[in-house]
Amino acid sequence: MQVITATAAPSSESSSNFDDLGLSAPLLKALSEKGYSTPSPIQEQAIPAVLSGRDLMAAAQTGTGKTAGFTLPMLERLSHGARSGRCQIRALVLTPTRELAAQILDNVRVYSRHLRLRSDVVFGGVKVNPQIQRLQQGVDLLVATPGRLLDLYQQGAIRFERVEFLVLDEADRMLDMGFIHDIRRILSKLPERRQNLLFSATFNPSIRKLATGLLHDPLQIQITPPNQTARTVQQLVHPCDMKRKPELLSHLIRTNNWQQVLVFSRTKHGANRVAERLSKEGLSAAAIHGNKSQGARTRALQGFKDGSVRVLVATDIAARGIDIQQLPHVVNLDLPNVAEDYVHRIGRTGRAGECGHAISLVAAEESLLLKAIERTTRESLEKVLIPGFEPTVLEAPPIDLSGGRGRRTPRSGSGSATRHDRGRADKPRSKSSARPRRSGRTSQR
Numbered sequence: 001m002q003v004i005t006a007t008a009a010p011s012s013e014s015s016s017n018f019d020d021l022g023l024s025a026p027l028l029k030a031l032s033e034k035g036y037s038t039p040s041p042i043q044e045q046a047i048p049a050v051l052s053g054r055d056l057m058a059a060a061q062t063g064t065g066k067t068a069g070f071t072l073p074m075l076e077r078l079s080h081g082a083r084s085g086r087c088q089i090r091a092l093v094l095t096p097t098r099e100l101a102a103q104i105l106d107n108v109r110v111y112s113r114h115l116r117l118r119s120d121v122v123f124g125g126v127k128v129n130p131q132i133q134r135l136q137q138g139v140d141l142l143v144a145t146p147g148r149l150l151d152l153y154q155q156g157a158i159r160f161e162r163v164e165f166l167v168l169d170e171a172d173r174m175l176d177m178g179f180i181h182d183i184r185r186i187l188s189k190l191p192e193r194r195q196n197l198l199f200s201a202t203f204n205p206s207i208r209k210l211a212t213g214l215l216h217d218p219l220q221i222q223i224t225p226p227n228q229t230a231r232t233v234q235q236l237v238h239p240c241d242m243k244r245k246p247e248l249l250s251h252l253i254r255t256n257n258w259q260q261v262l263v264f265s266r267t268k269h270g271a272n273r274v275a276e277r278l279s280k281e282g283l284s285a286a287a288i289h290g291n292k293s294q295g296a297r298t299r300a301l302q303g304f305k306d307g308s309v310r311v312l313v314a315t316d317i318a319a320r321g322i323d324i325q326q327l328p329h330v331v332n333l334d335l336p337n338v339a340e341d342y343v344h345r346i347g348r349t350g351r352a353g354e355c356g357h358a359i360s361l362v363a364a365e366e367s368l369l370l371k372a373i374e375r376t377t378r379e380s381l382e383k384v385l386i387p388g389f390e391p392t393v394l395e396a397p398p399i400d401l402s403g404g405r406g407r408r409t410p411r412s413g414s415g416s417a418t419r420h421d422r423g424r425a426d427k428p429r430s431k432s433s434a435r436p437r438r439s440g441r442t443s444q445r
Contacts, residue, residue, distance in 0.1 A: 021047045023076055026114035031072075034110060040065035042223045047073045055215040056197045060223035067107050067169075070197050074141065074165050075108070079115045084138030087158055091141040091165040092190075094149070094183065096174040097317060098123040098294060099301060101143045104169065108141055117141065124148040125294035132157040146174070146182035153189065163190050168214075171200040172207055176338075177317065180210075187214065202340060233346055233356040237370070237383045239391045242363035245333055246277050248389045249361065253283060253311065258329050260304070262322065263313045264345050266334035271313040274333060278311050285311040316341050322348055332360040335369040339376035364396040 018031050018039055031037075039047065042060045049056055050073035060066045074091050084090050095101045105121040112119060118138065122131045123145040131148075135157050142158075152158045166187075168174065174183065196215050200207050203222075211218070240248050253261055265271040271287040278285035286300035286309045303309035305324060314322065316336060330349045336342050342360075349356030360381070362370050374380055 016044055022051050023047070023072060024079065026079070027072060027076060027111060030111050030113050033113075036068075040069075042066050042221060043069045043072070045219075045221050046070060049219045049221075050074065050195070050197065051076060053195060055195060055218040056221065057203070057211050057215055057218040058197075058199050058221040058223070059201065059203050060199065060221070064223055066199050067104055068111070070167050070169075070199065071104070071108050071141075072111055074167075075112050075115060075117060078117055078140050078164075081164070083116075084118065084140050084162065086138055087135060087156075088138045088162045089135075089140070089142045089158060089160070090162055091167075092149075092160075092163055093141070093143045093167040093169060094146055094174070094186070095143060095169045096145065096177050096179065097170075098125060098145060099288075099297065099322060100170060101145055102298075104143045108143070112141075119143075122148050122152060123294070124151075125297075128152070128155075146179045146186060150182055150185060153186075160190050163194055165195050165197070166190060167197045167199070168210075169199050171198050171210065172202055172204065173317075175206050175210070183210075201344060233349055233358050235346065235358045235360075235379070235381050237360045237362050237381045238386050238389070239362055239364075239383055240386070240389045241391050241393050242365055242396075244389060245361045245363070246274055248386060249274070249331060249333060250278060250281055250283065251386070251389070252331070252359065253278075259310060260307070260324075260327060261311045261329045261331060262304075262327060262348055263311055263331045263333050264336070265313055265315060266337065268315055270334065271315055275311070275313045278313075283311055284309050285313060287313045289315040290317055316345070324348070328355075328357055330356070330358045332358070335360060335362060335366045335373065337369070339369075339372040342373045343377065364391060364393045365399045368398045 016039060017037055018028055021039060021044070023031075041064070042058060043065050046056060046058060046066070046069035050070060056070070058066065058069070060069075070093075078090055081090065093101075093104060095104060101121050101123050105119060108119045117140040119141040120131075120134055120139045121143040122135070124147050128148070128151065131152065132155070135142075135152065149158070153160070168183070174180075196218075198207075198211055198215060198218075203220075238248065238252075249263065252258070263274065265274060265287075268287075268289040268291050271289050275285040275287035284303075286303060288297050288300045292300070300309060300312060301322065304312040304322075312322075313333075327349045330346050332342070332345060336345065346356070346358035349358060360370075370381070
């Protein structure tokens with residue numbers, strides 16, 4: 001296996017541009033219209049490899065331009081082939097969340113605006129019939145979440161005989177969310193001869209195991225050391241008591257006059273409560289998570305992008321696909337259960353070389369979580385007390401992440417999403433499988 005390691009930031013001495021990578025005039029025209037001229041390191045390495053037909057295994061943190069790294073060469077190769085037939089697809093991109101799927105489609109349509117290619121997206125949470133109708137004419141490139149894709153296949157609305165390319169994007173998150181069985185079912189139905197591209201934030205053992213059975217003699221690209229945070233992001237920790245976190249969040253937004261803030265909550269209910277509190281205080285806010293309808297999630301994200309929503313409160317799973325070029329502020333209202341998710345969270349700011357600001361509100365109960373993050377990122381986070389919000393609780397039992405079934409300490413390395421947020425995020429549960437909530441459960445689940 002050939003391995004290439006590169007830094008995330010382009011070298012100021014690099015003379016490379018998209019004209020040198022083998023892309024045709026229609027794609028170069030679209031990139032020029034978008035204002036892109038210099039490829040990022042992962043684009044510089046991935047585009048020629050995909051154009052040559054090689055399988056690819058790439059690890060890159062968010063914001064490094066990996067979407068263009070696989071979509072541009074696929075569009076180039078698709079533009080030279082035959083059009084899709086009825087219900088057929090030629091390139092398939094699998095993603096863990098609806099927001100990420102929609103974001104990838106947006107990019108594909110921008111890049112292919114001067115090509116005669118048809119692209120589309122399918123995911124759960126919306127009516128299936130309109131998707132079936134759109135797929136009937138065939139699609140050259142389809143972006144999909146695993147659950148809805150299998151539903152459509154089982155209904156005969158989509159066929160896989162002509163699939164030439166398969167991309168697994170955010171593969172580590174798909175495994176964390178429990179999609180491995182769906183992925184294996186999809187793989188069993190695809191043609192054996194195809195080009196496979198796997199993108200992941202980390203190459204943990206489960207990803208390497210998946211790659212062993214999926215990829216053939218792949219090129220491995222590693223952009224920056226694993227779990228390294230972007231140098232353009234200023235990181236601070238504000239210690240405070242757990243119960244005063246919402247109050248401190250409101251204080252920071254008002255006193256600093258932040259106009260666009262992405263806030264991370266550990267749980268869906270916590271996200272709802274914070275968004276409702278901020279709205280009552282006159283700060284336009286919305287929550288986005290797996291329990292929200294797709295319409296509500298789309299409206300919240302669009303409002304956040306256009307400025308009508310000042311604060312977006314999200315869980316880790318829903319946040320994949322939030323791609324805002326100059327997002328200035330990210331706040332961890334709760335520290336994540338898995339240390340690597342901290343890197344993904346703060347990677348929403350400081351994208352593509354822009355400066356960013358990442359704040360973590362940390363209570364005494366989260367001391368082990370903070371230590372796990374510092375151990376994983378190999379960084380000691382600066383701690384700054386906010387006058388009037390100094391913590392009164394200096395020591396407290398660590399947060400119980402097991403819901404009362406035995407304490408699980410936070411750990412670095414690959415881990416699962418919390419049970420509260422994990423599962424078929426793109427496919428609602430049936431009524432028979434839904435269980436009534438029990439009273440007295442801790443809000444940390």
